Amino acid sequence: MSESSEISQSCSSVVRLKSAKDITHCAFCGGILRDENIEGRIRKLCGSCGCVNYQNPIPSIAAIITDNSGGLLLVKRSVEPGVGLWCLPGGFMELGETPEETVVREVLEETGLHVKPGAIFDACSRIGGYHGDVVIIAYPAEVLDGELNPGDDASDVEYFPIDQLPEIAFLSHARFIDKYFS
Numbered sequence: 001m002s003e004s005s006e007i008s009q010s011c012s013s014v015v016r017l018k019s020a021k022d023i024t025h026c027a028f029c030g031g032i033l034r035d036e037n038i039e040g041r042i043r044k045l046c047g048s049c050g051c052v053n054y055q056n057p058i059p060s061i062a063a064i065i066t067d068n069s070g071g072l073l074l075v076k077r078s079v080e081p082g083v084g085l086w087c088l089p090g091g092f093m094e095l096g097e098t099p100e101e102t103v104v105r106e107v108l109e110e111t112g113l114h115v116k117p118g119a120i121f122d123a124c125s126r127i128g129g130y131h132g133d134v135v136i137i138a139y140p141a142e143v144l145d146g147e148l149n150p151g152d153d154a155s156d157v158e159y160f161p162i163d164q165l166p167e168i169a170f171l172s173h174a175r176f177i178d179k180y181f182s
């Protein structure tokens with residue numbers, strides 16, 4: 001899926017970040033990488049230390065949180081990609097975290113709410129996006145406590161009636177929402 005088809009059209013001017021595919025130097029020793037056919041794929045081999053610099057998608061999470069009347073919690077993005085548009089709370093996993101811990105941390109950072117994640121709802125991959133290749137895991141989450149207060153990558157946070165959702169920044173999130181409420 002191309003960047004332009006993943007990100008809503010109103011932010012089509014977004015410039016793609018350098019991705020792992022553009023890496024030129026070894027992560028282990030700083031040596032120059034060259035493309036080699038290894039295990040049936042073109043991979044980045046270090047000419048100095050001989051390490052293969054394997055490249056993998058970045059795991060991330062998205063949280064589906066509803067209020068008592070079935071409204072869906074969305075955050076307004078304050079950073080690219082999709083700045084000014086709305087999306088599910090979420091973000092990238094940090095080293096040492098479980099996906100559920102990422103849900104708890106990201107939701108707290110972006111919304112001010114403490115949540116308890118449920119079982120995995122769905123997952124998908126996004127190829128060649130703003131951050132390169134990403135895997136997004138969607139979790140429903142139950143609010144334990146806290147007060148709505150936008151932070152981190154969010155400039156606003158709000159529950160929306162499901163039939164009055166604003167434009168969603170990411171197709172992956174829009175599909176999670178459609179599937180969850182269908």
Ligand SMILES: [Zn+2]
Pocket residue numbers: 026027028029030031046047048049050051
């Ligand atoms: Zn190396």
